Amino acid sequence: MRVNFVLSEVAAGLRRNLTMTVAMILTTGISLGLMGTGLLIANMIGDMREIYYDKIQVSIYLADGITDPQRDAIAAQLDSSPEVKDYLYESKADAYARFTQQFQEQPALIANTPQDALPESFRVELVNPQRYPVIAEQFPNGQNGVDEVRDEGDFLDRLFSLLNGARNATIAVAVVQALAALLLISNTIQLAAFNRRNETNIMRLVGASRWYTQLPFILEAALAGLIGALLAIGGLVLTKILFVDKTLAGPIKAGIIPPVDWSAIAAISPVIAAAGVGLAAVAAYVTLRLYVRL
Amino acid sequence: MIELQHVTKVYPSSPRPALDDVSMQIDKGEFVFLIGSSGSGKSTFLRLLLKEDSPTKGVIKVNDKTLNTMSKWQVPKLRRTMGCVFQDFRLLTNKTVAENVAFALEVINKPQRTIKRVVPEVLEMVGLDGKENRLPGELSGGEQQRVAIARAFVNRPLVLLADEPTGNLDPETSQDIMLLLERINRTGTTVVMATHDYHIVDSMRRRVIELNDGILSRDQSRGVYGLGR
Structure with missing residues (x-):
């Protein structure tokens, strides 16, 4: 596999579709950020159960x-x-x-x-x-x-059902946003494939393998997914510093609300990154299989 | 080399078959003209040989491999043994002459060493030495078609398929292109050329296969374009 060739194709593809790429990165980022928030709330609920129920x-x-x-x-x-x-x-x-x-x-x-x-x-x-x-x-x-x-326990059950509701709502919005992100990824890949149809047609005729033809597109989506994931993680870090650690400082100190630890963010970051890269790559692959003749 | 047994191709959009029970055999090293009016099935024939499409009925063999039963991942391997040239050249306009030819080798993972050696060789063969760094837009139509032929031939295919390669060129330039195709044919490469150009067919006196509404109506060695002409 000629790494330089593949990477230059990826870079060219992302540049050519700059506006679509930015939209794809932003929606992916928002979706993953909400997903991360949902996971953090779920963590928090677990911690609170320990604080109170025990x-x-x-x-x-x-x-x-x-x-x-x-x-x-x-x-x-x-x-x-x-x-x-x-x-x-x-x-x-x-x-x-x-x-x-x-x-x-x-x-x-x-x-x-x-x-x-x-x-x-x-x-x-x-x-x-x-x-x-x-x-x-x-x-x-x-x-x-x-x-x-x-x-x-009865009071706590009601409190936790409220928190669970908040978590579920966050995740539901994340799912809807993820759907938008997937459609946008699919659209961007179709556009990219259309822009590069001359190259891919020639590649097909001279006998380049399917994999070789598709890889630049899949990597392009995966890279956008990764950047989106990094944005999402950055958003979570900012949320912790600017909102959780400042506005919620009192209740956290008093032990009413558990703090959001760096370790919790560190634990979900790889999940967010993997979800971003994985979903984008799969969406790109499925798009190429379904809609694009390569 | 190339063998068709009772090949029929029906497209869903048309009731009349594009190819209708066509059988023929083309041997290694032959030079064959494929003639017929527009819509007679020439392009379908070439598409089937490249396995861009599958026949509705019948068996197609290329290099002793049966295309009907070939799996998707084997198709690239088949196409590496075939070169393609088109009327509209299909060059990458943002790449130089040498890069266009090298592209065909890069995407099938040939080592850089090999590419550096064979690209200048083939460019010299098609008469483009000295123009390696030009862009396609800076070349004449004949020169662009030479680049396309160099790209099709650089991997030394067993078969060269040419779909009206002189269709956009003036008669004199067309002659030059034909000389080049003949030269490639002399290296042992089978050449199948679809064309409307009766001057060329008549002057070369090679095997002529004529399609008429998808039916093989003539297969004549040392033929001419049309008897009534």
Whole structure:
């Protein structure tokens, strides 16, 4: 294979169709960027599950007027329950400390919250998180110093279904955009093949192999796909620096939202690059097979 | 060398076959004129030999290889044994004379060493030495056709197919081109030339195969263009 020949054909092809090439690179880049965002959100959801689900499952909020014997009785009941894997007692002071840490970026909120506003509670981890109703039954609301038993998992499920929805929407837009990118790639390759029909006709007649004739076109698309992928990765890096690390700095520091690590971007970058190059090359190949006589 | 057995070609767009039960044999080293009016099936004949198309019925053999059963990836190998020349030259206008000829070898992966050796040789043979670095646009029609012939011949094909190679040239230039084709034929290359030029056919007195509405109506050694002329 004459590398110089193939590369010069690729370069000439990209130059000749400059506007189409730019359009092809941009749509591919946007599509891959959205795909990367979707993957990052998926990662984030996974991290958040670990943060939240592992820590708490059921909270037993205690009434303000609870007596020490009542509190001890609840602790004893939790100790003896086979449903309970572990539990943690959080006093009003503990709750306030956690609150101030979570909202340290919002001093006004902290200033307006009296120190004893947050209830004391038992944070309970279940052997089987699905068995929440059993615990709720054992500690009826409003009796024996219990104010309310709340399934935190239920709230988290709703939060995660929201995040999952965001992820799915991002990926759906990415798919539509990818379709546009594929059609554009197909169109560009047809145009490129038309522009070079004199060369390819002669190549066909003098017995150049199919592969030799098609390779410059496929490489042309693959190169555009690679540049699109690099743009997408650059976009993700900028998003991290300018949006995630700045605007979301507070919640991330407080541990509400997991940070987007460089390692996560590094992990999905090869996926994005492979998807860009692979899809473009396959689209080009299929186009040549279907629409172009070489 | 070339053998057709009861070859029929029907295009879907036309009820009348482009070739109708044509059988013939062309031996190695022959010089054959293929004549007939426009639409008589000459181009279809050449296309079938190049396996640009497949016959509807019948068997075609080139160099003892049956084209009907040939797989797609074997076709380039077949075409490397055949050279093609056309009425409209089909040169790459942005490449020089030498580059046009070298292109045919580059795309079939010939080593650069070989290309550097054989391109000047073939350009000298067709009488274009000294014009290697000209662009096709700077050459006369006859010279451009010489470049096309050099390109077709540079890989020493067994068969040279020429589709009205003198169709765009004046009589004198046409004569020069015919001398060149004869010279190529003398090296042992089989030449099949489709033409309308009766002066050339009559003066050369070679084998003439005439197609009439897709039917082989005449196959005559040392023939002339038309008996009534």
